[in-house]
Structure formats: structure tokens, C-alpha cells
Amino acid sequence: MDRRNAHVNRTGLFILGLLLAAAGGLGLARGFGAFGKARASGPVLTAEARRFADGHGWFWPAVAAVAVVLALLGLAWMLAQLRSSRVRGLSLEPDIRAGATRVEARAVTDALEAEIGEYPGVRRARALLVRSPKGAGLRLSIAYGQEADPDELRRRIQDEALPRLCAALERESIPTVVRLRLTPREQPATVV
DSSP states (O other): OOHHHHHHHHHHHHHHHHHHHHHHHHHHHHHTTTTOHHHHHSOSSOHHHHHHHHHOTTHHHHHHHHHHHHHHHHHHHHHHHHOOOBOOEEEOOSSGGGOOOEEEHHHHHHHHHHHHHTSTTEEEEEEEEEEETTEEEEEEEEEEOTTSOHHHHHHHIIIIIHHHHHHHHTOSOOOEEEEEEEOOOOOOOOOO
8 A cells, every 4th residue: 555545544534433433422422311311212213303204205215325425435445445556567668659668567576586585694585666756666675684784785785786676677766665674583493
């Protein structure tokens, strides 16, 4: 999920939470008699409300229409969660009139993961090409062991892997976020 979706999610869920908390608070207050003892034990829909619904043929279709709109909004929100900023492929030709050369993002990330995975102490490397305001960006997640030197690892990524990637993609630079994560020491397997 990208940052824009995360911001919209937080805002929408905050507003929905406030509305539901207010409705719950009103329901509790009514149940405890804040609006009178008769309303606390009476039905939610009064006889007047039922007569109104029975007397106006448009009422229940309008309720159904609102429910459908809310369901569609919920579906749109769920589909927005599935969208990601992941890039499937990159175009290597800046001018489409010169031709079209496209490379699959998976091929690029697999090669980068293999290269970084060979560095001393690296246990796992994951690379993901994503959309960024400047075109394509890169997210690297590196898990390394106790024996690795994090400064040396960062230097090799910055001075070797990324320039090689930029050269392969024919780009000056690529915005990159690198996450280095120290993994716990593995216990040797016990042989019985």
C-alpha cells in the first residue's frame, strides 16, 4: 500500500470510528435512561416512524439505495487496498519513436537480490520496484547475520549494486530505500 492510500485509510477510518462511537454512545445513553425512562425500554422505531415508513412508498427503496451506495463504497475501498505501487515493468527507451524496449521488473529485482544475497553475512535480500514521484523507485529489504558488517554492507549496496542497477536500466539514479535487519543467531541443528 502506498502512502496516499494509507493516509486516506487513516482519515476514513478515523471518521468512521467517530461516527460509530457517537452512535454507540447515544445508544448506551438511551439504554441507561438519559432521554427518559419510557424511551430506555421502548422500541427504537416508534409507532410514528413505522406509520411514516408505511405511509410513504419511497421510504424503504430509499433505505435500500443508501445501503447499496454504502456497499459500493465499501467495495471500492477494499479494491483500493489491493492496488499497490509495485511496478511490473520498465521502459528503457526515453523516446517511443526510437522503438520500445521493456524489461520485466521481476527480472531486474531477481538479479539484484541474487547479487546482494552473495555479500558476506546476508541471509536474505528482497527488492521491489515501485512508483515514485520521480518515476521508478526501489525498496530493498536485507536480512543479515551477526557476522556481517552493516557499514560494509551499506557501502557495497551504495557503491556496487545500485550503480550497476542504474547502468543496466540506463538511468542516472534511482530513489532507493534500504532496510537492514539483523536476524538472530541461528542455533546449530542437533543430531541424535
